[in-house]
Amino acid sequence: MTRTDRLYALVEELRAAAPRPLTVSTLARRLEVSERTVQRDLKAMTETGVPIYSASGRGGGWYIDSAMTLPPINFTSREALAVAAALAAAESSAPFSDGARGAMRKIAASLSGQVSIAAHDLAAQIVAMPSRIDPTVRAAVERAVTEREVLWLSYLDANEQASEREVEPIGLLTAQGRWYLLAWCRVRRASRGFRLDRIQAAAPTGRPAPRRVLADMLGSAAPGAVTPPALDSLTTHA
Numbered sequence: 465m466t467r468t469d470r471l472y473a474l475v476e477e478l479r480a481a482a483p484r485p486l487t488v489s490t491l492a493r494r495l496e497v498s499e500r501t502v503q504r505d506l507k508a509m510t511e512t513g514v515p516i517y518s519a520s521g522r523g524g525g526w527y528i529d530s531a532m533t534l535p536p537i538n539f540t541s542r543e544a545l546a547v548a549a550a551l552a553a554a555e556s557s558a559p560f561s562d563g564a565r566g567a568m569r570k571i572a573a574s575l576s577g578q579v580s581i582a583a584h585d586l587a588a589q590i591v592a593m594p595s596r597i598d599p600t601v602r603a604a605v606e607r608a609v610t611e612r613e614v615l616w617l618s619y620l621d622a623n624e625q626a627s628e629r630e631v632e633p634i635g636l637l638t639a640q641g642r643w644y645l646l647a648w649c650r651v652r653r654a655s656r657g658f659r660l661d662r663i664q665a666a667a668p669t670g671r672p673a674p675r676r677v678l679a680d681m682l683g684s685a686a687p688g689a690v691t692p693p694a695l696d697s698l699t700t701h702a
Contacts, residue, residue, distance in 0.1 A: 475528065488503055508573055597643065608633045616666065634648060644657040645663070
């Protein structure tokens with residue numbers, strides 16, 4: 465059994481038993497490996513963010529938060545390289561880049577053999593010019609979009625005119641290496657696109673934003689915008 469297969473099998477054993485914990489000895493017996501190997505694999509997965517936890521005392525052991533994980537995904541070599549390339553190119557300041565880096569660590573930990581070598585070589589050949597998006601702005605925008613909250617922001621437009629406003633986040637747009645927040649502006653009473661690197665400050669207000677349909681505003685804010693092909697399967701089944 466390869467390390468990749470063993471990690472998948474380990475997660476599946478924990479998932480099948482959840483929420484009941486399993487001991488290291490039980491896992492070692494089922495996977496037909498040493499307890500030391502199981503302990504090393506568990507440690508590696510917890511370090512990469514897999515929601516695996518240990519419970520001490522009688523009846524203790526290791527368990528997984530099945531609600532926070534997806535079933536194991538078996539990538540082909542080509543798929544693994546494609547994901548590695550996409551995540552390696554993610555800017556440190558791009559929206560949800562923290563999650564992208566976490567995903568890349570998990571994928572890298574599961575790769576082995578020639579696929580691992582090829583993925584590392586490909587990642588070494590990709591560079592990205594970082595933008596000037598403030599980390600606190602990025603975090604506020606991420607929260608507002610995912611939680612559907614009204615967002616307060618201080619914005620500097622293309623004419624260097626500063627303004628403060630509340631907006632209702634609708635979605636995110638990427639174009640020519642830049643990221644935009646698409647939102648309904650409560651000041652202008654119209655849909656607008658706000659370039660993230662021009663947002664001087666931002667903070668979610670905690671107030672819920674009305675649900676708006678992204679497609680309805682693209683005609684004025686971003687004509688010709690389409691869903692990235694890689695997300696087609698997600699939007700189709702949403």
